[in-house]
Amino acid sequence: MSDALDRALAASAAEIDEAMGDLLPEPSGPEARVHEAMRYAALGGGKRLRPFLALQSGALFGVKPELMRRVAGAVECVHVYSLVHDDLPAMDDDDVRRGKPATHKEFDEAAAILAGDALLTLAFEILAHEDTHDDPYIRAKLIGRLAWAAGAHGMVAGQMIDLAVEGAGADIGTVTRLQRLKTGELIAFACEAGAIMGRASRDARLALEGYAHDLGLAYQMIDDLLDVQGDENAAGKALRKDAARGKATFVGILGPARARAQAELLAGQAARHLDLFDEKADLLRALADFVVHRTR
Amino acid sequence: MSDALDRALAASAAEIDEAMGDLLPEPSGPEARVHEAMRYAALGGGKRLRPFLALQSGALFGVKPELMRRVAGAVECVHVYSLVHDDLPAMDDDDVRRGKPATHKEFDEAAAILAGDALLTLAFEILAHEDTHDDPYIRAKLIGRLAWAAGAHGMVAGQMIDLAVEGAGADIGTVTRLQRLKTGELIAFACEAGAIMGRASRDARLALEGYAHDLGLAYQMIDDLLDVQGDENAAGKALRKDAARGKATFVGILGPARARAQAELLAGQAARHLDLFDEKADLLRALADFVVHRTR
Numbered sequence: 001m002s003d004a005l006d007r008a009l010a011a012s013a014a015e016i017d018e019a020m021g022d023l024l025p026e027p028s029g030p031e032a033r034v035h036e037a038m039r040y041a042a043l044g045g046g047k048r049l050r051p052f053l054a055l056q057s058g059a060l061f062g063v064k065p066e067l068m069r070r071v072a073g074a075v076e077c078v079h080v081y082s083l084v085h086d087d088l089p090a091m092d093d094d095d096v097r098r099g100k101p102a103t104h105k106e107f108d109e110a111a112a113i114l115a116g117d118a119l120l121t122l123a124f125e126i127l128a129h130e131d132t133h134d135d136p137y138i139r140a141k142l143i144g145r146l147a148w149a150a151g152a153h154g155m156v157a158g159q160m161i162d163l164a165v166e167g168a169g170a171d172i173g174t175v176t177r178l179q180r181l182k183t184g185e186l187i188a189f190a191c192e193a194g195a196i197m198g199r200a201s202r203d204a205r206l207a208l209e210g211y212a213h214d215l216g217l218a219y220q221m222i223d224d225l226l227d228v229q230g231d232e233n234a235a236g237k238a239l240r241k242d243a244a245r246g247k248a249t250f251v252g253i254l255g256p257a258r259a260r261a262q263a264e265l266l267a268g269q270a271a272r273h274l275d276l277f278d279e280k281a282d283l284l285r286a287l288a289d290f291v292v293h294r295t296r
Numbered sequence: 297m298s299d300a301l302d303r304a305l306a307a308s309a310a311e312i313d314e315a316m317g318d319l320l321p322e323p324s325g326p327e328a329r330v331h332e333a334m335r336y337a338a339l340g341g342g343k344r345l346r347p348f349l350a351l352q353s354g355a356l357f358g359v360k361p362e363l364m365r366r367v368a369g370a371v372e373c374v375h376v377y378s379l380v381h382d383d384l385p386a387m388d389d390d391d392v393r394r395g396k397p398a399t400h401k402e403f404d405e406a407a408a409i410l411a412g413d414a415l416l417t418l419a420f421e422i423l424a425h426e427d428t429h430d431d432p433y434i435r436a437k438l439i440g441r442l443a444w445a446a447g448a449h450g451m452v453a454g455q456m457i458d459l460a461v462e463g464a465g466a467d468i469g470t471v472t473r474l475q476r477l478k479t480g481e482l483i484a485f486a487c488e489a490g491a492i493m494g495r496a497s498r499d500a501r502l503a504l505e506g507y508a509h510d511l512g513l514a515y516q517m518i519d520d521l522l523d524v525q526g527d528e529n530a531a532g533k534a535l536r537k538d539a540a541r542g543k544a545t546f547v548g549i550l551g552p553a554r555a556r557a558q559a560e561l562l563a564g565q566a567a568r569h570l571d572l573f574d575e576k577a578d579l580l581r582a583l584a585d586f587v588v589h590r591t592r
Binding site for chain 2: 025029030031033034035038081085088090091108109110111113114116117118120121122124125127128129130135136137139140141143144147148150151152153156157158159160161163164165174181
């Protein structure tokens, strides 16, 4: 990873952690437990890839960082909610997340379900607030786009397919669609959010969408590879579970070598979508390279 | 119940069922199961009290019914999501809802969690869409208000308190706050939604908020009474469960006679909040009377 990207990722992770600390509810009252579960799940962990993408896409169009931080925080709320719910025993049944007990293990299932529900709701509350953008048209557009990415035609559909094809096998077309929905749509929203906030041209928005989709698939292919070949301590979650569960993965279908080659191809393609931007997109270009060379 | 209210409730329930049929995703693809679970949970059942309130409040201010139906549908999506998640084994563990198996019994827990997530998300998608109102300020305002009512300071907080005080006992202040949050906030949103859509005066909006809070508490007191005294077949859900679980209820604290007297007092108070409206509010007045005299 380039030093510049390394520093930028660390700086943006710290920035987002602070922003989310302010956006999340402070524990209070007899309902404090759900606030604590929200903060436990959302603070102090994760690569913060989606917020980074949102902040970088905002920077391309000169959006004020304090506004983009709110949007990036909303995106991360949706991502964290999806992790909390996906880790539940009835779903993927994962006990470790981001190097610590999953929320339903640290608290209990009820608190985890409610914390996820509240994080999802908070994302829309943040975006609807006038502090996010003074033009309500922009706020409503962000909300509509995020809801589409997260809902029954996006992330939720992807998770449903993931569970439905478990153990049943799937072809490359199904796995590609599954991953585009399950992780790609939210990554695409993160990349497009800056274009929406900055009233960028349609061409610029579509270029970011193309970048996001290729980046998201490359990222997932490496994720599948790391499940097979990676180090659990570095990953901060249990590995070697995909095969045991009969999960449909790129590595399972393509094999490790072809999955890596395909990921590298996609990462190169992702970077080329950025050709219409100047050096302000260099960190996004570096990120495309990073996602296929990461070790965790 | 007055004949006029009886007819209006039936007409609005049919109207909302049709509107929701259009708003909910049609099952398709390998993710069809979650679409089916959403439709199973949301269609063909329930008193549709919240949509009725939304439609009536819109009518007070001359909002076009086809717009208010979208808002009413969004409110009902949030209500149904809360029922689906609350019925899960890790939460209230209820197997029957609206006279049929709960969603996690008819499908499974994973599909029920995902269907709830998607219904919540859909509510915001509906409100963000320009078909709901041509002024994005109104759409963003509805979304912000709904997110507040549903999230960590509203409905989710109420459910957390409900679980937290189970078996531990609670005083009347705690139960009142619990119910204001758990059911009152969404009822208040339904009542205020018409005022927001119709750009009503602050006085009109506050009057509806007052009506909603008193109506919501009266409704809940009778709900608690029906859990003790009601008929399971008529209710369409299991009864006599509150005491067995050590749930904090109005009846448990006040006893049946005082709970009923208090509910009647609140219903009268609810109706008086409507004094600034003309006969267009008569159905809302009749509803306040109905909620304390209902038998299911």
